[in-house]
Amino acid sequence: MSIIAYNHKMAAHCESGTVTSLLNNRGLEITEALVFGISSGIFFGYFHKMKSFTFPTFIVRNKPGQMRSNLSKRLGIKFHTEKFRKPEEGQMALDRLLEKNIPVAVQVDFFYMDYIPSWEKVHINVHFIVIVGKIGSKYIVSDSYFPQLVELEGESLRKARFAGGSMSPRGFLFYPEYIPEKIDFENAIIKGIKKSCFYMLKLPIPFLGVKGIRSFARKIVEWPSRSRDIEHLSHEIMKINILLEDQGTGGAGFRFLFATFLQQAADILKKPELTDLSKEMMVIGDGWREISLRAARYGKNRDLGIDRLKELGEMLSNRATAEESFFKKLYKLIKE
C-alpha cells in the first residue's frame, strides 16, 4: 500500500480541521471557520454535579461529532460513518478503504499519537486525524495539530482507535461519500448562526449556553468544598487553562474561530454589520484568554483563596454578559 495524494494543512481544531481537510481534498472549497460556524460549533456548558464527572467541569463547543452531522444536514453532504466492536474489523475496514485510495478520518485517543512530544500527551478520546496511507506496519497520518504528514505504528493506531473510557472511539471512522455540485452557502450560514444563537441564548437548561457561563461564575467559589486538598484544587483550577487553551482550541480559540466565520459570512451574505460583530467576538475571545491565564497563574502559585475564586467568578460573569449581548445582537441582525 502507498500514500494517497493528500494536501495536508494545520487547523485550529481537530474535528473542524479534519472535516475541512477531507472536503478540501475532495475539491470543495470551504474554510475551517465556515465549517465551524455553519455547524454551530460554538457553545458553552457547565456541569457542577454530574454522575459522569468526579469534579465540576465545562465544555466550550458542541459535542464531538455534532459539527460533522450539522454540516452534513446544512450543506447536503453525506458522510459514511462506521464503528466497530473488534479492533481487527476496524483495521481491516480502514485498510480496505486505503486500498481504494480513500482518505479516512478516525477518532482516536490523542495519547497514542507517538509523534506528539511527550510533555503534550494527554488522554483525550475525541481527537480526529486523517489516515492517508500505509507503508509496511506504519500508517501515514494527516493530523491538523502537526505541521506535516507523519507516520504512526499500526499498533499505536489500534490502541488509539480502541481506547477505553469516556467517549471511547470504538474504531469510529468517517469520510465524505457525496458532495452536492451546488451548495447554498448563504442559507447554510444563516441556519448555522440562528442555531448558535439558540444554543447560547434559548436552551431551557440552566447550565447550558450563556446560562451555563453564569452558573460557572456563581459556582466556582464552591470548588474548594468539592476538592480533596489544595493540590487537588490547584490541579482543577489549572485545568480551566487547559480546557480553554490547550485541548482543542478552548474558549478563546473557538471564539476567535467564530469571529473569523462571521468575517467570512459578512462577505458571503453581503452584511457588513457582521464585520463589527466579528471584531466584538475577537475581544470576547481575549477576555476568555485572560481568564485562562489568571486561572493558570493562581493554580500554579497555589494562590487559591476565596478572593481569587470570586475574582475568576466575576471575570466569568463578565463573559456571560458580553456573550449574551453579543448573541442577542447577532440574532436580531440575522433574522432581519
Added chain:
Amino acid sequence: MTEPTQVLKWEIKELILETLRITDVDLEKIDDEKPLFGSDNALTLDSVDGLEIIMALQRKYGVRIGDQNLARAIISSVNNIAAFITQEKAKING
C-alpha cells in the same frame, strides 16, 4: 519576504524576560534557534508562560494569535516569533 532583524529578536527576548519577570537569565544566552519549551535553551518555559507571551505579543505588536496550534508553533523559538511578527507587520503595511 523581509527577514526579521536582530533588533526585533532582541526586543522579543526583552519582552519575554520582562513578561515572565525573569531576572537571572542574560539576554545573550537565549538561543534564537533553540526551542523555548522543554529544551536546553537558557529559558525553559511551560504552557502558562507560553500564554503570557502570546498575550504580551498581542499587547506590544497588536498581533492576535487565535489559533492554538499555530500559537504553539510560533512561540516555539525566538526566530519563529520574530518571523511571525515580521510577516504580520508586512501584511499591515501592505
